[in-house]
Amino acid sequence: MNAIIYVFSGTGNTRRICSLYKDEFEANGVATTLYDVRGALEDLPDPNDFDLVGFAYPIHGFNAPHIMLDLAKMLPCVEKKRYFVLKSSGEPIKLNNISSLKMNGILKRKGYELQSEYHYVMPYNMIFRHTDDVATHMWRTAKALAPIEAREVLAGKSHLLERVAFGHAIAWLFRIEHPAMRVNGRMFRVDADKCIHCGKCQRVCPMGNIHIGEDGKFSFGGKCLMCTRCSFGCPTDAFNIAMLNGWRINGNYNMDYDGAPQPNKHAKYCKKAYIRYFENADKKIAEAQKICGVNQDNVV
Numbered sequence: 001m002n003a004i005i006y007v008f009s010g011t012g013n014t015r016r017i018c019s020l021y022k023d024e025f026e027a028n029g030v031a032t033t034l035y036d037v038r039g040a041l042e043d044l045p046d047p048n049d050f051d052l053v054g055f056a057y058p059i060h061g062f063n064a065p066h067i068m069l070d071l072a073k074m075l076p077c078v079e080k081k082r083y084f085v086l087k088s089s090g091e092p093i094k095l096n097n098i099s100s101l102k103m104n105g106i107l108k109r110k111g112y113e114l115q116s117e118y119h120y121v122m123p124y125n126m127i128f129r130h131t132d133d134v135a136t137h138m139w140r141t142a143k144a145l146a147p148i149e150a151r152e153v154l155a156g157k158s159h160l161l162e163r164v165a166f167g168h169a170i171a172w173l174f175r176i177e178h179p180a181m182r183v184n185g186r187m188f189r190v191d192a193d194k195c196i197h198c199g200k201c202q203r204v205c206p207m208g209n210i211h212i213g214e215d216g217k218f219s220f221g222g223k224c225l226m227c228t229r230c231s232f233g234c235p236t237d238a239f240n241i242a243m244l245n246g247w248r249i250n251g252n253y254n255m256d257y258d259g260a261p262q263p264n265k266h267a268k269y270c271k272k273a274y275i276r277y278f279e280n281a282d283k284k285i286a287e288a289q290k291i292c293g294v295n296q297d298n299v300v
């Protein structure tokens with residue numbers, strides 16, 4: 001048996017989740033390919049060559065990033081092939097459940113059948129910076145939960161997210177984000193006093209949207225997905241991300257923080273939703289441990 005997960009990940013959160021799935025799949029004898037979705041989507045692997053197919057992405061404005069829709073459009077038709085969806089987002093609110101609707105609609109018309117969808121809360125890469133202790137809690141929860149849910153995928157279990165009233169209409173409205181981000185991406189700027197000309201941003205952009213001329217001058221094309229990989233990973237925080245600059249976050253989280261709880265000025269933000277997410281996750285992890293004694297090391 002073999003599997004493929006088509007993954008788009010701006011700053012690594014979604015890819016980390018996919019790696020947990022890959023490890024669990026392979027521990028169960030399923031050879032797994034993580035295919036990084038990027039650029040012009042050329043030479044895509046054919047889902048017909050795989051027994052299990054997954055799609056993974058970070059939620060952007062209650063939707064999948066535009067490239068996931070392009071991917072769904074470019075994949076070949078299949079005959080009743082079941083697939084699963086993995087997604088990560090910074091907040092656990094129910095509105096995020098609508099994010100796959102458009103992509104699922106495109107895939108359905110091509111013969112794909114949605115089997116399951118799983119959502120993991122991971123630290124924000126835009127809007128505000130979670131504290132490292134919160135980021136660590138999110139990651140440890142995902143590490144304990146993902147193997148359990150990966151086994152559900154292998155077992156063919158159906159797991160669909162709760163519907164949201166007027167979900168299609170709300171998702172459609174928020175998809176203004178797609179053209180808006182392409183326009184916004186053209187207006188990025190780099191602070192010449194901070195830039196050390198390492199070229200990292202140009203190398204890592206999944207769309208090849210950043211050009212640095214021989215004179216060191218930056219120019220930005222019209223293909224930006226607002227994944228924040230460039231600005232998040234810049235070693236000197238030299239980026240200005242135009243209209244969204246007030247929400248810019250720079251630098252990796254320490255997701256192995258072991259110190260005392262940290263002061264958190266966003267502690268009240270969506271507090272009930274975060275509590276519910278962690279309680280539900282802990283319950284599922286505890287139940288799985290009772291049944292088969294797994295993941296003892298990862299319990300949060």
Ligand SMILES: Cc1cc2nc3c(=O)[nH]c(=O)nc-3n(C[C@H](O)[C@H](O)[C@H](O)COP(=O)(O)O)c2cc1C
Pocket residue numbers: 008009010011012013014015057058059060061062063088089090091092096122123124125126226227228
């Ligand atoms: C442009 C943009 C829009 C986002 N919109 C949402 C959102 O609607 N809801 C949410 O919970 N998180 C949102 N986020 C946060 C990301 O979904 C979250 O940090 C995710 O884990 C990033 O995954 P990645 O590292 O794989 O890109 C957004 C992030 C970006 C960059």
Ligand code: SF4
Pocket residue numbers: 190194195196197198199200201202233234235236237238239
């Ligand atoms: S990653 Fe930052 S420091 Fe490096 S070239 Fe890009 S803007 Fe300059």
Ligand code: SF4
Pocket residue numbers: 185204205206207208209210223224225226227228229230231
């Ligand atoms: S320019 Fe930056 S935010 Fe836009 S796609 Fe490239 S890496 Fe992502």
